[in-house]
Amino acid sequence: MVSESIPPTARPKLSARARLQTDKITGKPVLLYPEGALILNPTAHAIVSLCTGRETVEAIAFSLATRYQNSVPEISNQISAFLNRLRAKNLLELI
């Protein structure tokens, strides 16, 4: 899969064509987009909820590292991987 690094100062914003809602069957958060759906784990859900165009990638990493008591580099890797997945589907704007 194609990917490229996202600068830490970029502000990711979820595309208007993606919709976050609760899955009726599992009760879990699910991200819907053209021809696809992702059932989100708690970390992915937390990342998506912070993709508002106001927070930088760096700030999202700090915020989640605190919440999950994880190191910033480790959580940054998870965030990058997930954001690149969204970018490959063109579901993310970088502001």
Add this chain to the structure above:
Amino acid sequence: MSSLIPRPYSLLAELTHRCPLHCPYCSNPTQLTPTRDELTTSEWERVLLEAADLGVLQVGFSGGEPLQRRDLEELVARARTAGLYSNLITSSLGLTRRRAEELKAAGLDSVQISFQSDEASLADSIVGAQAHSKKLEAAHMVHNIGLPLTVNVVLHRGNIERLAEIIALAESLGAERLELANTQYYGWAFKNRALLLPSRLQIEIAAQLAKEASKRLFGKMEILFVVPDYYSSRPKPCMNGWGRRHLTVNPIGNVLPCPTAGHIKGLRFDNVRSRPLGWIWTESEAFTRFRGTAWMPEPCRSCEFREIDFGGCRCQAALLTGDATVTDPACELSPFRREMTGFVESTQQNVPTDFSTRLEELLFRQNSWT
């Protein structure tokens, strides 16, 4: 038992077989359903609710041309209240600005418009109507009113060499997604496959172009390109497994595991007019016949890929061998692969440079308007 049965994720709602176009690779069956037998608005509404209760998350409103249904806005609104993500799969013919705005207000999530080429003469000759300029207008309008746009182009021998221009067209229309869909050879396309199948060289060049464009447009436009199974050594994981992810409801309410399953002779399809959708999904003959791996013959049964490609496509097995229960002939392990390869080789010579001179050899469905 029911805990072993997966939930469906997507529903293709084929609202009508009526269409103003007549593409020679149309995915509709060669026997179209009559308009008078189409499901009513309230019947479709019930299907949408039952689908959402089963776990369906996505609905594609398709056809024929779904805009031919005057109740499309109502159905979109019902899909939205049921929590379904809705996609309108359309030629865009008949899509006025007013109608697009009404669909958006009803909660439509995205629009997929089909194009046949980047330029009008070839595009119009393929669909049998002066459609290309109207499609351009509609695509701009969809983008301008803020509906996410997917451009879908069915690729075949006649248009695949225009791929660079087609990608540029999708970019210029502001498409967020481009589906480069190689023709699937069933129904109308199967009748025309000797003229439609691209050459090996054409496919190789197109795959490389798509790959480069996908890289260049990363984060701007998602590009999908899948090498056709006629040129692959492994079968496609058709529908991600039979009765595993997807259901199609045809215009008269028959429920199918895939849009082309009607080609399989002897397979009985239940109808939403006489059975709840949940029963059809879990228990009906059509859905249980090839679900899972227990039905598989060799070489699939002991194959390490059986949970990856699910034995390939049942419709293709039926179409090419007369037996829906055998391994998809696209698989290199199938004893029938040799015939498919023979066909592929027979089409490598005499590639027409000007597709338009061969158009009279294609078989077309009849156009139909309301």
